[in-house]
Amino acid sequence: MQSNQAVDALPFEQKIVDLEKKIRELKELSDGEHLDLGPEIEKLSQKLARLREDTYQNISAWEVTQIARHPQRPYTLDYIRNLFTDFVEMHGGRQFYDDNAIVGGMARFNGEPVVVIGHEKGRGTDEKIFRNFGMPHPEGYRKALRLMQFANKFQRPLVLFIDTPGAYPGKEAEERGQGEAIARNIFDMSFLKVPVLVIVIGEGGSGGAVALGVGDRVLMLEHSIYSVISPEGCASILWKDVSKSKDAANALKITSRHLQDLGIIDGIIPEPLGGAHYDHEKTYKAVREAISKNLAELKLIAPDLLVEQRFEKYAKMGVFVDEGHGA
């Protein structure tokens, strides 16, 4: 743990926490009583290293879900502040109101002008409420779309960060056309003549994620998730029992490894052991490298070809059996 702030452990990390505590106690004892507990501490430290490796190597989809939602994980604004310079935030879709569940604006990445947009969950009670926990209303998607069209008009690459439990299921959201707003983004993103790099940094929650998710490259942080429905939602519908969320998480195949195997994403950005929240700096470094590499590659592709390839990419998605001979 390199950050100054202590990391809040997750339930499945309890054994690690206990062992760490024991080592700490032995160290204190060793100092105070002029006792040499060095060999014992060394033994336990080795055990701790093994335990960490085992715990994080055989991590379940449900445990990944908890890491993906960890409140100390870097959020969109953290990435913007740490990886970009000259950020000028832009507000509103020019309709109704400014949805703060989505942030975006112009910025520079490695000195190059880009447009960066993402869901922002917010930290602390007040900001979480202000950000509606990263769950956009239709205006959020229309704001994002306006910024994407801005990028298109001025030929700047787009970097999009996905981190949302999903679109907000509220009354006003329905009244103002939540479905249409998501559909419109998918439609218009498909035609953008600038590189579109999408990175799932935490939760990729269903339609709320897809509305920012049509990209030339879609990457996932190692311990992020991307799913058609939340494990809890799936458990309550199919299992009729929300306590089966663990089973649902497993069945839905929502981890970065699964999505790569299914051919949905183009790459995985490695995280520090235990997850991004254990070492922000290391995470920023990995994400910075991934953005650099992918933007450099995408810049070489002609705008018309980007659009053509974006269509080809999604047309191929789907697994089925076709025994007939078509039309």
Add this chain to the structure above:
Amino acid sequence: MGWFTSKKKDIPDVFVKCTGCGEAVYNKELQKNLYVCPHCDRHLRMPNDVRIEFLCDENSFQEFNASIMASDPLGFSDSATYGERIQKAQEKTRSKEAIITGFASIEGHRLVIGMFDFSFMGGSMGSVVGEKIARAAQASLDHNLPLVIFSASGGARMHEGILSLMQMVKTSQAVAKLSKRHLPFISVLCDPTTGGVSASFAMLGDIIMAEPKALIGFAGPRVIEQTIRETLPEGFQTSEFLLEKGVIDMIVSRPEMRSTMARILSFFKQKDGAYYAVQPSR
């Protein structure tokens, strides 16, 4: 009280209980009435063969891609495996999947048509539905024909996980290709159209129409009520509600559907009888 009083809840085949007013309706009468309840005008879910019969010119419907079937890419299983659920749905509905697609004509206007089957796993959209919609759009492009899709779907098919979410992109892009070629796409929303279908191609029609009193929305009413902790007003997320909010163009009842569709299709035709085949100059 109607002419018939039944103490039994359900008498299959002979009588159908209207989901709107609860009245029992003689099944044959319902069929004759295009599955519209004679008591409350509710447009009940109707089998696709009946829809084809009243909507399309006689024997004009030619189905294509009928043999595409679901596989089980995730090895998904809850209380039953996905494979078992597919098999059960196929036996129950005698359909292979939740949508049928093909060529047809309406009052002489040729078109490509797709119709969801809600009785097949809630009309849910997985890889097969996505692929059939994409191929239907391609058929429109290949033959310069308009595309009409009747939706009735609970949304994405959870059993295919992320693959079903990606069908939102695939189907939206399929109709986007038509848009680029200036070929019309007409979306008809039937009861119910929710979730991923309502947040993709179905909301991207050049014309969006709905059947009366259909439930249409992104989030289901139960989820909204749980989120906002209040009861939704009567008529929330109905066709009439969406028309008032400016989300859809029109509400078309079944007896009017054929003539309305024909009038709309004729609007897009050029003097030589063809639809736009090339991008017109601006």
